[in-house]
Amino acid sequence: MSPYAAKLAFRHLLSHPGQTALLITGVTLGVTVFIFMSALIGGLASLLTLRTVGSIPHIILERPDRDPAILSEAPNVQVITQKDLSRREQIAIWQPAIPIISQTPGVTAFSPQIRGAAFLERGQAIASVGIIGVEPGKLSAMADIDRAIIGGSSSLPPDGILVGSRLAKDLGLVVGQVVRLSSDRGRIRSFRIGGIFELGIASADRQAVYMNFTTARALFDLPTGISRIEIKVEPAIDAPNIAAVLRRSTGLKATAWTEDNAQLFEGLDAQARTGTIIKAFALITIVIGIASAMLLSIIRRQSEIGIMRAMGASKTLVVSIFVLEGTLIGLAGAIAGAALAWLALAPMPPVSEVQSGGLPIDQAQGDFLLAILLTTVAAALASVLPARRASRIDPVEAIGS
Amino acid sequence: MARVLKGIDLAIDYGEMAALLGPSGSGKSTLLTILGTLMRASGGSHEMLGIDLINASEKQRTEFRSRHLGFVFQFHHLLPDLTALENVMMPAASAAGRETSAMRHRAAELLNAVGLADRRDYRPNALSGGQRQRVAVARSLINEPVLVLADEPTGNLDLASADKVMELIRRINEATKTSFLISTHDEHIATQCLRRIELFDGRIAD
Ligand SMILES: Nc1ncnc2c1ncn2[C@@H]1O[C@H](COP(=O)(O)OP(=O)(O)OP(=O)(O)O)[C@@H](O)[C@H]1O
């Protein structure tokens, strides 16, 4: 690329400011769309992941399955296996696991829980609920119950429970009311509604009932063991690896959230593909725009090109001039588009604070450098064919006309 | 394909100034184009400075053209985005890939010689037709060619401007011993050249 080619390319672009500005504006808009799509698709993925993993445990530790494997001697013997229901689904000795868990890298919070099924009765109304007994201070370790409280308080005295908004609506429950819980172990006790929460997750808001750890022990006849340990990790996407570590170090069954959310990943994948297609179209538009503009410019400047060739300019020089012009338009448009997108996306709230109904646009996922790079390369490629055509112009024909 | 030129036998000496005359369609432009290596003759031989140009590669011909030949056309064909000075430099800068101060210096001298020293930073659209053609003459000389091929260089000019351009060419021819081959329809122009070459239907008449 000779300095003279650069000079002629710059000179031509600057000599036609209106036309140059129009072309650059076109590229700018394409690049803005590209970056906007990246930020939106990335932000949507973040939001969905955040919403999904925000209120659920990332890893659940439970008692490993101990049903014996069947060693059948003869292949023609039919064996029917049944789950051994004589033992309770509990982690009998759980205290030794606690220091191991809290020292595992990536773990940010954990919560030993007593879980069980129960019927909640108020007068004639009855509903089946899932009891979650949590240790004091660990109420919001998994789902942020403290922030979800819409009535009453989140404190958990021995006779208090927290119920979800849908359950409260179904049974007409209000704060302060007394209800009866009968557990699947046959125990029946009365509780006062201490608070009502709304997580925005239908199943939790309809079925979950939080209570004090010690109270739950009594209700479910579990003097020492617990049902499970729920764990939060950071980043959430590392859950499968951390689960594998915990499985080895504690000997417990460890289930990562990703195993139960394959659909989410499929959805995110499809969304990312859609984004890629839209971005590709933005690039194609830029390529077509630049290629056709260069072609028109070359047809208009045939005699100029002819005279240069007649006076000793090489084909390489002619190709360089036009490829450079196209590339400069692409680069200028890319930078302008990136700047425009950056300014437009700057006031967007972080994804974690997006209100429902608002678009989750994540500036950090805007792919600014990629957009600039791809656009510049696309612009250079778009001008190669027109430039080669220019270099093949026959000087005699061009000058004669 | 019809033959345009037939049995042309022409030698041009160093420092010669020749007029190429002939009716429209007689083959003047075609002859200049072939001599200028912009088109290859379909047969015969074409030699200049001892170099065989018929059998030379396209690249060698481009290089030869840039080093040893100058062109002036009926239409000035100046590049509209460049100033007069930059236009004069163009053939040299194209070959070198850059503009140098030596080129700038020489181009300024040439503009001075064609009487346009005060117009060096004007673009072509701010010059008169005669001025543009004088810039084109200056441009043809930037690479110090041995031969300048001029195809009706005054065809677009009024009488006064045409005389000025011809006088300029004569002066340069005398001062630098650059050869000129100038096609024209104009007897008045032809009389200012020392040699007359007349074409009729693709043949040289005597
Ligand atoms: N590209 C071409 N293909 C075929 N024939 C051509 C081409 N260019 C010119 N000719 C023919 O060659 C002959 C000579 O044309 P040329 O342009 O050399 O004439 P000329 O003497 O320069 O005429 P004028 O004085 O009108 O400029 C004409 O008969 C013309 O039709």
Ligand SMILES: [Mg+2]
């Ligand atoms: Mg002609």
